Amino acid sequence: MQKAKQILKEIFGYDSFRPLQQEIIESIVNKKDCLVVMPTGGGKSLCYQIPALMFDGLTIVISPLISLMKDQVEQLRQLGVETALLNSSLSQKDYNLNFTNVKSGKAKLLYLAPESLQKDDISTLLNSVNVDCITVDEAHCISEWGHDFRKDYRQLGNFKKSFSSAVCIGLTATATPRVQDDIMKNLKMDHPKKFIASFDRPNLFLQVIPKREPFLQVIDFLNEHKNQSGIIYCFSRKQVDSLHDNLSELGYSTKPYHAGLSDDERNTNQDLFIKDEVQIIIATIAFGMGINKSNVRFVLHYDLPKNLESYYQEIGRSGRDGVRSDCLLLFSYADISKINYFIDQKEDERERLSAKVHLEAMIKYAETEICRRHPLINYFGEVYKIDDCAMCDNCLAEEDDNDKVDVTVYAQKLLSTLKRTGEVFGLNYIIDVLLGNDTDRILSNNHHNLSVFGVGRDLSKKQWQILAHQLIRKEIVIRDSDYGSLKLSQSASDVLFNNKKVFGVIKEPEVKRKKLKSIGIEYDQKLFELLRIKRKQIADKKGIPPFVIFADSSLIQMAKDFPQTENEFLRIGGVGVKKLESYGSIFLSIIKNYLKNNDVKQKSIKQTTRIKKSALDEPRHRVVAKAYNDGSSITELAEEYNVQEQTIVNHLARFTNEGNRIRLDGLLERVTIDKSKQKKVFNEFDENGTVTMRNIFEKFNGEISYNELHLLRVIYLNNRKK
Ligand code: ADP
Ligand code: ZN
Secondary structure (H helix, E strand, O other): OHHHHHHHHHOOOOOOOOOOHHHHHHHHHOOOOEEEEOOOOOOHHHHHHHHHHHOOOEEEEEOOOHHHHHHHHHHHHHOOOOEEEEOOOOOHHHHHHHHHHHHOOOOOEEEEOHHHHHOHHHHHHHHOOOEEEEEEOOHHHHOOOOOOOOHHHHHHHHHHHOOOOOEEEEEEOOOOHHHHHHHHHHOOOOOOEEEEOOOOOOOEEEEEEEOOOHHHHHHHHHHOOOOOOEEEEOOOHHHHHHHHHHHHHOOOOEEEEOOOOOHHHHHHHHHHHHOOOOOEEEEOOOOOOOOOOOOOOEEEEOOOOOOHHHHHHHHOOOOOOOOOEEEEEEEOHHHHHHHHHHHHOOOOHHHHHHHHHHHHHHHHHHHOOOOOHHHHHHHOOOOOOOOOOOOEHHHHOOOOHHHOEEOHHHHHHHHHHHHHOOOOOOHHHHHHHHHOOOOHHHHHOOHHHOOOOOOOOOOOHHHHHHHHHHHHHOOOEEEOOOOOOEEEOHHHHHHHHOOOOOEEOOOOOOOOOOOOOOOOOOOOHHHHHHHHHHHHHHHHHHOOOHHHHOOHHHHHHHHHHOOOOHHHHHOOOOOOHHHHHHHHHHHHHHHHHHHHHOOOHHHHHHOHHHHHHHHHOOOHHHHHHHHHHOOOOHHHHHHHHOOOHHHHHHHHHHHHHOOOOOOOHHHHOOOOOOHHHHHHHHHHHHHHOOOOOHHHHHHOOOOOOHHHHHHHHHHHHHHHOO
């Protein structure tokens, strides 16, 4: 493995392996077949590319999409790795050149589309060389259970048989066990080892806001992502076109993408996006397959996706380079109705039911009050063990005690209306009763004679909706996933009869997105821009996508560390010897010039290795916690990172949660409530866990602040470790 590490550093320019990469490489080098299931951006390619450089013979890579193949080959060539591809898109001259390189053994890797395997010239070629490894990318295409079945993939099992000394690897980002089994069976793998990586994508920032004035909300969001590349997903073609018109009129760099455009238009638009000519693609779900642009910095969902699988795939197209990327979903109840309407058009009842179950999971994700990674990751059958991911809106939002009031009386009104009308109606009907609207339906059901008729006139329709959704989130009210009718849960009777208090918001939420505290990476944006422009110039000259030259993560690190010598430049992630040779002097001279003409050096260098480390190598909470353990105080750290003290406490909580210890002295002195109350809080933690503070906050009727609760949580978690 020494050799593998050396290749990782010298060729690829990385210091350490990502989770599972090392094990997978070891298995491949030892010629053990394996199946690799890893989310997009997890780093699958390296797993077979490094062994390919260690084997004497050829590594064949089967990949379904020609566009993807081209980018990958280009990326390898930029790293100085001899790579060939053979397909119909090449000119005869290029085809011959690639062919010769494989035949002579010069090329270490050969990329092929599955349909090429049947071609006579190719099969003669492959039989004349020594093949050490057969890699099947997007291996789920072999399974009819996968979402992207391809007939051509079916013959891969037989193809493989004629290369008995080659190891076989299947790679996919699709997780279902059924598809996994299908892959191993159809590829006729020999006692394969399975490697399944976590589905968490820790660098994606997850956020959901109520959709109110979507166009303004989009503008607001885009203005926070100036000069960045991103995708906006819409439900319909019409919506795509109109959003594109409106945004481009305002000067935003956008292009549309949907099934209504000609192939040519779609390809052109996609190409412009990949080459950073256009910043924003506005698309229906038709967009994204076969894109491996690594510097997509945001994905905005203008409409609600139909299910969590699509949502996960779509947001997964951002942040492949590991740099923070923002995923925003605009959520509205009208969208749910729209999707339900389409589901109801389906003929097959089983299909309808399954679509509803999937939609329900999507809604749960959008409505959750706890860390969004819980409903998301758990959906894929994996248990997400961290309470507080620090990378979603719920984990980061300052819990807003001010907006919360005692809403028990309103809750009681709504619950009794549900009860009196028989728990079979949907929300709109219930609100009509509360507001005393004598609709035909209400009159025919005789509900205008109920005592609850009109008892809710003190709130607006909108306010009742908001309240109802909070009761659903708190599981006091349960929504039937088939019919949308509302029912009372067990705990509803506590509210109705035992005077259990309910806290919530009845104020209509503001239209604007809550400003979340920035947790971005500190780097010199001006320098980054200069480097980005240079990257684009070089890419254009060579006719390749910019991210193939350097990933965003590499440019960011340059704009943070200011390398000035070749050795320093080699320390940048993603810079190997070949990239240093090709681009080192150009980029170094930009950096040196910049430092000479700007007074940045002092400031940035002073930002110590701590911040440097935090951005790309080590998660922020660990860096903070270690600094804390080394003696920095919470106040000092909050100042250093320019965040509230609460955030630092949250980092410490997360660190403890991962099984680490922290020193307690600095925490204990901040606790203000007395011992007996502390004990009560700890008992609550014992009983109900530490995932959400909200229940406990409400249990103590808001007497213990969130700040205090978060603090006690850290102390609790730390003591539990003893
Ligand atoms: P996948 O095929 O799983 O979607 P890729 O193989 O394209 O992911 O890798 C995603 C990104 O992560 C690429 O930019 C790649 O260079 C980078 N990467 C892969 N392995 C490492 C590593 N060990 N350290 C740093 N970056 C890595
Ligand atoms: Zn979270």
